[in-house]
Amino acid sequence: MHFRPNRGFDHAVPSEITPRSIYDERRALLKSMALGTGGAALAAWAGREAFAQAARPNKLAPLPGARSTVAGALTMEKLTAYNDVTGYNNYYEFGTDKSDPARTAGTLKTRPWTVAVEGEVKKPKVYDLDELLKLAPMEERVYRLRCVEGWSMVIPWVGYSLAELVKRVEPTGNAKYVEFTTLADPKQMPYLGSRVLSWPYVEGLRLDEALNPLAMLVFGLYGEVLPNQNGAPLRLAVPWKYGFKSGKSIVRIRFTEKQPQTSWNHAAAQEYGFYSNVNPNVDHPRWSQATERRIGEDGLFAKKRATLMFNGYEAQVGQLYAGMDLKKLF
Amino acid sequence: MGSAVLPTSATPAAARRRSPLLHPAAKPLLFVLALGPFAWLLYGAIANTLGANPAEALIRASGDWTLRFLCLTLAITPLRVMAGQPALARFRRMLGLFAFFYGVLHFLAYAWLDMGLELDAIVRDIPKRPFALVGFLALLLMLPLAATSFNRAIKALGARRWQMLHKAVYAVVLLGLLHFFWMRAAKNNFAEVAVYAALIAGLLGWRIWHAWRGRAARAA
Numbered sequence: 001m002h003f004r005p006n007r008g009f010d011h012a013v014p015s016e017i018t019p020r021s022i023y024d025e026r027r028a029l030l031k032s033m034a035l036g037t038g039g040a041a042l043a044a045w046a047g048r049e050a051f052a053q054a055a056r057p058n059k060l061a062p063l064p065g066a067r068s069t070v071a072g073a074l075t076m077e078k079l080t081a082y083n084d085v086t087g088y089n090n091y092y093e094f095g096t097d098k099s100d101p102a103r104t105a106g107t108l109k110t111r112p113w114t115v116a117v118e119g120e121v122k123k124p125k126v127y128d129l130d131e132l133l134k135l136a137p138m139e140e141r142v143y144r145l146r147c148v149e150g151w152s153m154v155i156p157w158v159g160y161s162l163a164e165l166v167k168r169v170e171p172t173g174n175a176k177y178v179e180f181t182t183l184a185d186p187k188q189m190p191y192l193g194s195r196v197l198s199w200p201y202v203e204g205l206r207l208d209e210a211l212n213p214l215a216m217l218v219f220g221l222y223g224e225v226l227p228n229q230n231g232a233p234l235r236l237a238v239p240w241k242y243g244f245k246s247g248k249s250i251v252r253i254r255f256t257e258k259q260p261q262t263s264w265n266h267a268a269a270q271e272y273g274f275y276s277n278v279n280p281n282v283d284h285p286r287w288s289q290a291t292e293r294r295i296g297e298d299g300l301f302a303k304k305r306a307t308l309m310f311n312g313y314e315a316q317v318g319q320l321y322a323g324m325d326l327k328k329l330f
Numbered sequence: 331m332g333s334a335v336l337p338t339s340a341t342p343a344a345a346r347r348r349s350p351l352l353h354p355a356a357k358p359l360l361f362v363l364a365l366g367p368f369a370w371l372l373y374g375a376i377a378n379t380l381g382a383n384p385a386e387a388l389i390r391a392s393g394d395w396t397l398r399f400l401c402l403t404l405a406i407t408p409l410r411v412m413a414g415q416p417a418l419a420r421f422r423r424m425l426g427l428f429a430f431f432y433g434v435l436h437f438l439a440y441a442w443l444d445m446g447l448e449l450d451a452i453v454r455d456i457p458k459r460p461f462a463l464v465g466f467l468a469l470l471l472m473l474p475l476a477a478t479s480f481n482r483a484i485k486a487l488g489a490r491r492w493q494m495l496h497k498a499v500y501a502v503v504l505l506g507l508l509h510f511f512w513m514r515a516a517k518n519n520f521a522e523v524a525v526y527a528a529l530i531a532g533l534l535g536w537r538i539w540h541a542w543r544g545r546a547a548r549a550a
Contacts (some may be wrong), residue, residue: 083382084382087382088381088382088383092517096517098381098383099381151383194519195518196517196518196519197518267517267518283458285459286459286461286462286512286513287459288455293385295383300384300388300443301442301443303446304446
């Protein structure tokens with residue numbers, strides 16, 4: 001596979017190209033700055049752009065985030081409706097049907113909550129949720145989410161780069177991987193008795209993947225705290241990988257030298273690899289990954305849309321996999 | 331229990347006449363009932379009440395109903411014999427044809443909603459995936475059965491050959507079960523599969539037991 005360096009002109013989908021009107025507006029602003037009249041215009045500009053437009057559904061506590069400046073973090077595609085984002089979930093601890101978690105996740109207790117950060121780090125620490133909420137400024141990012149099952153959504157997450165936390169605990173030279181363990185409490189999670197997977201749910205990233213600014217520690221969506229069924233109180237969003245790589249309700253983050261044994265890889269190694277990067281050219285053994293259905297948008301009889309390499313984030317993350325055979329390391 | 335071997339002769343004609351199963355409205359009523367799931371799915375597709383992923387819901391529901399109608403069809407003979415209700419046999423053909431109907435619907439939903447009715451994509455997709463291939467084989471096997479589901483076909487084939495042909499339904503239901511099992515296998519989600527497996531094991535096991543008993547009775 002051939003990877004080009006990102007020169008800033010790579011746009012996965014046409015919707016990410018800055019619209020002409022906004023481009024012109026920016027040119028005008030620059031001109032006004034040159035003329036010395038920029039101050040007033042800048043104030044209006046900042047006010048307009050500071051916070052994202054995703055309208056709050058007014059269901060949960062607000063958690064605002066400033067528009068992210070991370071490259072690729074703000075797709076301009078149409079957002080998936082809040083009801084679909086919060087009503088169509090794979091969260092097997094709360095049932096295997098996608099409508100189950102919205103009904104059953106009410107039993108999840110998200111406070112008090114701590115996350116143990118440990119392993120190959122110089123500064124291991126058990127973080128309280130309140131500390132993590134204040135660790136770095138909250139950003140709103142609009143990511144595509146591509147499920148390994150062949151459907152996708154566009155979700156306005158609230159959180160910050162996972163790298164913010166990683167840097168604070170100072171990984172040692174031995175740290176090559178990061179392992180994420182999610183909550184497994186049979187008292188709160190009705191389906192933990194099922195044998196679908198071995199609990200707790202474990203996921204992992206390579207350290208350089210975890211440090212990519214797009215890898216996100218998420219605390220909210222649609223300008224509010226995460227609903228339980230979406231992985232409250234904190235989860236990952238790794239937008240260039242299939243959704244199951246982004247663990248929900250995380251309780252432990254461990255830095256390791258060896259590649260972590262992840263839950264789905266353990267359950268079916270031939271179907272779910274450690275990397276699980278979104279890749280239209282590598283099919284799942286039981287279905288094609290070349291196309292996807294955007295939830296709530298593509299009509300019932302509409303043709304499915306093409307799945308993009310690395311879910312459209314190739315410019316930002318492609319270099320992480322330079323030289324790797326992605327057919328073998330799927 | 332002589333009725334098990336020769337059910338018709340053992341049931342008094344009067345009892346048969348009284349049976350609600352012979353009511354003229356019984357067949358139309360069953361027809362309407364069997365169309366119920368289809369009507370419900372059609373309404374759901376139009377009114378958009380099938381959830382966030384209506385295509386997936388349609389494909390799964392039509393598959394579920396194919397398996398259910400296959401089980402219902404296979405339940406007719408054991409029920410007829412055990413309950414001594416020969417009139418039940420009147421409904422077997424319709425139930426079998428509804429199994430075929432939902433099977434075709436299941437395939438069409440896949441071909442249209444998942445594959446965009448692109449023939450070359452479908453032809454490439456099915457053999458690539460064993461679980462899809464098994465389901466497709468089951469549907470193909472149902473074709474000759476559905477095509478010979480009228481009285482003249484029985485006459486043309488001869489009852490014996492017709493019956494031999496229609497024994498293929500056992501292969502159809504086992505392939506269907508394998509298709510469903512494989513679909514759920516990766517998630518180790520076998521609760522529902524186990525229910526169908528137990529049901530089908532019972533329905534087929536009863537036939538083996540019944541045939542063995544009949545042979546033993548004849549030998550004696």
